[in-house]
Amino acid sequence: MIVKIAVDAMGGDNSPAVEVAGAVAACKEWGCEVVLVGDTAKIQAELEKYQTRDLKIEIHHASEVVGMHDSPSDALRKKKDSSIRVAFNLVQQGVASAVVSAGNSGAIMASGMFVLGRVKGIERPAIGTFLPNLNDQTMVLDMGANVDCKASHLYQFAIMGSLYVENLLGKPHPRVGLLSNGEEEKKGNDLTRETHQLLKASQLNYLGYVEGGDVYNGAVDVVVCDGFVGNVLLKVSEGLAVAIGTMLKQEIESRFLAKLGFLFSRQAFSAFKKRINPAEYGGAPLLGISGVGIVCHGSSDPVAISIAIRQAGEYAKVRFEEKLATLL
Amino acid sequence: MIVKIAVDAMGGDNSPAVEVAGAVAACKEWGCEVVLVGDTAKIQAELEKYQTRDLKIEIHHASEVVGMHDSPSDALRKKKDSSIRVAFNLVQQGVASAVVSAGNSGAIMASGMFVLGRVKGIERPAIGTFLPNLNDQTMVLDMGANVDCKASHLYQFAIMGSLYVENLLGKPHPRVGLLSNGEEEKKGNDLTRETHQLLKASQLNYLGYVEGGDVYNGAVDVVVCDGFVGNVLLKVSEGLAVAIGTMLKQEIESRFLAKLGFLFSRQAFSAFKKRINPAEYGGAPLLGISGVGIVCHGSSDPVAISIAIRQAGEYAKVRFEEKLATLL
Structure with missing residues (x-):
């Protein structure tokens, strides 16, 4: 082919x-x-x-x-x-x-x-994206234009995300989480509670609600949310990474010894930068x-x-x- | 008193x-x-x-x-x-x-x-929180239990956040932003579009939609969102900060020279850690x-x-x- x-x-x-x-x-x-x-x-x-x-x-x-x-x-x-x-x-x-x-x-x-x-x-195509986590990477979807979603949309996002990770990243039975404001079943909003029921009844390896922190700790392979929340999540992450980098640079540059130390550490910083660069994990697939x-x-x-x-x-x-x- | x-x-x-x-x-x-x-x-x-x-x-x-x-x-x-x-x-x-x-x-x-x-x-009390930005700090609300909000709730959150920042942080006419998935008026979801109209007609110093990245760049003093999105924003930030710290530590510790360099830079890292520690900016007020x-x-x-x-x-x-x- x-x-x-x-x-x-x-x-x-x-x-x-x-x-x-x-x-x-x-x-x-x-x-x-x-x-x-x-x-x-x-x-x-x-x-x-x-x-x-x-x-x-x-x-x-x-x-x-x-x-x-x-x-x-x-x-x-x-x-x-x-x-x-x-x-x-x-x-x-x-x-x-x-x-x-x-x-x-x-x-x-x-x-x-x-x-x-x-x-x-x-019902609604989605855009997935990959973010680095402590082990490898997490797929988050939707990152697209689906800002007002129904439970059936999020349910289909989960199916598409799981299928992508299984076939393109070679992970069998990807662990799927639904993004919420707490891990307990009683947490969530109207949308997540309805979606949670659909996902529990699915064939997916669904682990239940996950929190924002789980995007970066490797607890799941796929994180499902609507496109509004997905966009906020991505932009907050980009903004925080930039702010952390800027602040660290300011603190290092304001101290002579620290500037000297940075010269010795340069390789580590480059490796680190590469590791947290989402582009290293590929582009965002249309699904x-x-x-x-x-x-x-x-x-x-x-x-x-x-x-x-x-x-x-x-x-x-x-x-x-x-x-x-x-x-x- | x-x-x-x-x-x-x-x-x-x-x-x-x-x-x-x-x-x-x-x-x-x-x-x-x-x-x-x-x-x-x-x-x-x-x-x-x-x-x-x-x-x-x-x-x-x-x-x-x-x-x-x-x-x-x-x-x-x-x-x-x-x-x-x-x-x-x-x-x-x-x-x-x-x-x-x-x-x-x-x-x-x-x-x-x-x-x-x-x-x-x-109608609904809220919890505000403070996150460090490049200049000083950003107040984000709601961080509380208001996961399914109406526009009138977000509108009142904006009033309360602005009043708090003006009176407790001494900033006159705090700049207020409504968190959305893009800055243009046509962006947003049903909830933000309705809230945007209320805020435009208000007496607040309302700058319009802001994106997730604006939480950390100091573009506004107050960021308004519902409690579900607020929780995701906070947890994603905490999780990413921890992941960045862990990954940087791993890269530094795997290299002898970098470890040496870190010794020289230690003061800068401490100052940096203090600067991004939300606790330095106070607790979260009930509003x-x-x-x-x-x-x-x-x-x-x-x-x-x-x-x-x-x-x-x-x-x-x-x-x-x-x-x-x-x-x-």
Whole structure:
């Protein structure tokens, strides 16, 4: 099976330089096949910086770009030749197997849904993301636009998250937790209490309610929540990590001995930074659409893009959609 | 005005040793007056470790203790002589001006409401908490039991948070933000969109939607959310801070040079740890009940308790309830 990845070359904060560099790296290191989608001239100019003769990289033109502040519906209605949309068209036409984009996540999800449709039985597609924990990583979903959810939505998020972790991370019977404000059954809000009953009756390896702290201690493999809470969780984490880094730097830089000590510790700090960098754990998969898509952070570097391209290839190979359909 | 603080000596993880030590420190350093409420014999045994002759510390007996896993309603119904309840009784009788407890926060709120009642016009009392940010601190509320909120509840939380920050932290016109999944008006869920309209029409210095990252960057002074989201935010933050600390420690300890460097940097790490310790910013005030209460973390140390005792005294002096009543 040949797996070709359509990479939206225009959506990120540093496009198309980062996407082109990432694609070149993925093709060199893992022999991936990539179609770079976007402004041909700009992509061509970046590609010329690399030796690409033996690599399977092509360009597919798209004349428009969706901005980070475009609404998903505007992106769909007004930018029919956007790089995101055209990338999904390539999947729909059978030219590519998956899409990778560092663009506007709402627009990526909307375009994927519009062009490829939902998996039959799925009420709301979701976006999953991976956060580092003390042992390896935790998948959290939904990180997408599903801000007002019903219990049946969260229930399906749990099924999709578990299936992804089992098939893509190779963990049998992933431990699933429902995010709540306490571990006891009587805790939670109306939504979690209803969802809890559905999950208890499911075939999943459901451990019950988990708390915010369990995202980072490795207690479960999958954490389920609505997209509003998921967004808060992610942004709070990013903000706190930055604040901790800044404050520690300030304290070290204000002391001569500490600055000296830091020189000795530099390697440890680099290893640590790499370990807590979510991009090391791959991009965020779209779940529940009839096709494969991976969303990268807008500020992704080439390494993050290359990891996401490889991940998209693996995601395309596991026949996720068929497996999901049989579970529903 | 004499301000005497009723300290629940039995509720925390290391009671009554920590509460007694904290009370002694508060009385010595700031001349506070304290009534320690709980098991007289145990409190007496701890008190004998200190020189207390010139301090204004007394003991008031209470025969029962509310555990961390007791439900608030069980605590109210079955433990009428609990140290938490008796402490609030002392406020109700005019013997004390405020309560400090490191116990079960749900039971503290329920006891405060039951014994002292709500401020007229307040639909749901809330618990606020303080988190360190790059400049100073951010107040986040609700951290209490209000998991399913209406817009009118969040609106009142905003008023109470703003009033607290203005009067207790001395910041005029506190900047208030409503926690959402994006800054644009079209973001948010049903609850935040309705609350946003109420806040826009209010007299508050309301800056609109803020994101999770704004809790730690100092963009606003007060962040408003429901108790479910507030709990997730707090627990995610605690969990991430612990995970970051553990991972950094692991990376440093696995390298000889880094270990050496750490010795030089130790002072900076201590200063940093103190700076991100929420206890340094005081306990969590109860807001909207007819009286003053401060909730401390169950694992508080004596310094945290002493800071909370001083804070409770200041809170009791500003006539918060009267000011709140005029705003409603």
